[in-house]
Amino acid sequence: MEEKIIPDIVVGRLPLYLRALQQMEQEGRHGTSSQELGERLGVSAAQIRKDLSQFGEFGKQGTGYQINYLLTKILQILHLDRDWDIAVVGAGDIGSAVARYRGFADRGFRVAMILDNDPNKIGQQLGGFVIQDSNHAEELIQKAGIKIAMISVPAHEAQEVANRLIKGGVKAILNYAPISLNVPPGVHIQYIDPAVHLQRMTYYLA
Amino acid sequence: MEEKIIPDIVVGRLPLYLRALQQMEQEGRHGTSSQELGERLGVSAAQIRKDLSQFGEFGKQGTGYQINYLLTKILQILHLDRDWDIAVVGAGDIGSAVARYRGFADRGFRVAMILDNDPNKIGQQLGGFVIQDSNHAEELIQKAGIKIAMISVPAHEAQEVANRLIKGGVKAILNYAPISLNVPPGVHIQYIDPAVHLQRMTYYLA
Numbered sequence: 001m002e003e004k005i006i007p008d009i010v011v012g013r014l015p016l017y018l019r020a021l022q023q024m025e026q027e028g029r030h031g032t033s034s035q036e037l038g039e040r041l042g043v044s045a046a047q048i049r050k051d052l053s054q055f056g057e058f059g060k061q062g063t064g065y066q067i068n069y070l071l072t073k074i075l076q077i078l079h080l081d082r083d084w085d086i087a088v089v090g091a092g093d094i095g096s097a098v099a100r101y102r103g104f105a106d107r108g109f110r111v112a113m114i115l116d117n118d119p120n121k122i123g124q125q126l127g128g129f130v131i132q133d134s135n136h137a138e139e140l141i142q143k144a145g146i147k148i149a150m151i152s153v154p155a156h157e158a159q160e161v162a163n164r165l166i167k168g169g170v171k172a173i174l175n176y177a178p179i180s181l182n183v184p185p186g187v188h189i190q191y192i193d194p195a196v197h198l199q200r201m202t203y204y205l206a
Numbered sequence: 207m208e209e210k211i212i213p214d215i216v217v218g219r220l221p222l223y224l225r226a227l228q229q230m231e232q233e234g235r236h237g238t239s240s241q242e243l244g245e246r247l248g249v250s251a252a253q254i255r256k257d258l259s260q261f262g263e264f265g266k267q268g269t270g271y272q273i274n275y276l277l278t279k280i281l282q283i284l285h286l287d288r289d290w291d292i293a294v295v296g297a298g299d300i301g302s303a304v305a306r307y308r309g310f311a312d313r314g315f316r317v318a319m320i321l322d323n324d325p326n327k328i329g330q331q332l333g334g335f336v337i338q339d340s341n342h343a344e345e346l347i348q349k350a351g352i353k354i355a356m357i358s359v360p361a362h363e364a365q366e367v368a369n370r371l372i373k374g375g376v377k378a379i380l381n382y383a384p385i386s387l388n389v390p391p392g393v394h395i396q397y398i399d400p401a402v403h404l405q406r407m408t409y410y411l412a
Contacts, residue, residue: 015405041386079408093303107401172407180247190403195313197396199221201378202285204394
């Protein structure tokens with residue numbers, strides 16, 4: 001299955017299916033259908049069936065999906081059948097919120113390290129961690145074998161931080177800094193910029 | 207121009223062009239090209255020219271774009287030639303970070319109201335606001351004429367909050383709660399869920 005190239009847009013919908021299935025499981029549900037999933041997510045049942053069929057055969061025509069089975073499969077596909085350590089660089093408001101956020105643990109992620117370059121913050125406690133010096137990011141990341149990082153530093157510092165992280169072995173970056181970053185092939189990047197999300201919607205407002 | 211239906215994916219790239227142009231302007235630059243913009247953003251020059259051409263003629267073949275002119279035009283297209291008031295519902299870690307965030311002001315948005323349903327938070331100060339009762343969201347939003355809201359409440363409360371906001375007149379929601387919401391046609395929604403962004407990348411990590 002892994003050899004087939006799956007469009008990134010399809011991969012991007014799997015976490016949403018996963019989230020909905022986990023919510024159904026929490027509600028004590030055992031089975032569902034592409035119709036029901038589609039209604040919860042605002043996509044068509046056909047879309048869901050087509051997306052899932054790219055990865056295998058997970059349900060039976062007419063009987064729908066076993067939630068637990070489908071959950072397990074999607075977790076495997078997304079490599080979430082293990083936990084991933086994350087380094088957070090930038091201990092400002094966003095970085096601090098991330099460090100305290102309890103919602104990652106049951107979704108495959110564990111904040112393992114918090115870095116900042118502010119001498120007043122280095123050595124301080126934050127969310128159970130001692131903030132470490134981001135000028136040593138490369139060595140710290142490498143030593144810890146961390147592959148995933150979040151960047152929550154000011155825009156003008158973000159590219160340099162990304163470069164250090166990538167040198168240290170990071171392969172996936174979630175960037176909260178409001179700037180586009182250049183990363184080499186093989187390094188994945190996702191962006192969270194609330195202003196960008198908002199600006200995309202104002203287009204539609206009169 | 208407004209009558210033509212522009213694909214949402216094209217609309218979604220305009221805020222990124224805007225952000226890059228604003229950064230160039232801050233750097234004291236006056237002119238740019240689709241090539242340079244493309245390199246900054248990791249998209250092709252042809253893509254940028256094609257996207258912008260959907261909205262009009264903003265540059266001259268061979269001489270590129272005047273940054274200030276293109277900026278002004280994109281701001282107009284995205285209805286950012288005015289400021290938009292935002293209501294933030296949920297005064298937890300995320301809501302508090304948003305309320306204190308200074309990056310919205312120069313990007314078209316102004317946090318105008320913070321709501322929560324926790325009796326211990328209602329009446330408290332946060333980022334210069336007095337937290338108001340989210341059980342009265344509908345009236346408060348309506349009275350203030352607010353069209354845009356951010357939801358940063360627990361997942362199980364988010365749909366009810368959305369319903370109230372929409373009844374009050376909200377037309378665009380940025381949802382930080384980790385759940386998909388149902389909104390009627392004409393209401394726009396965007397999602398920020400860091401775990402979803404991270405899970406999309408772990409697919410590519412061995």
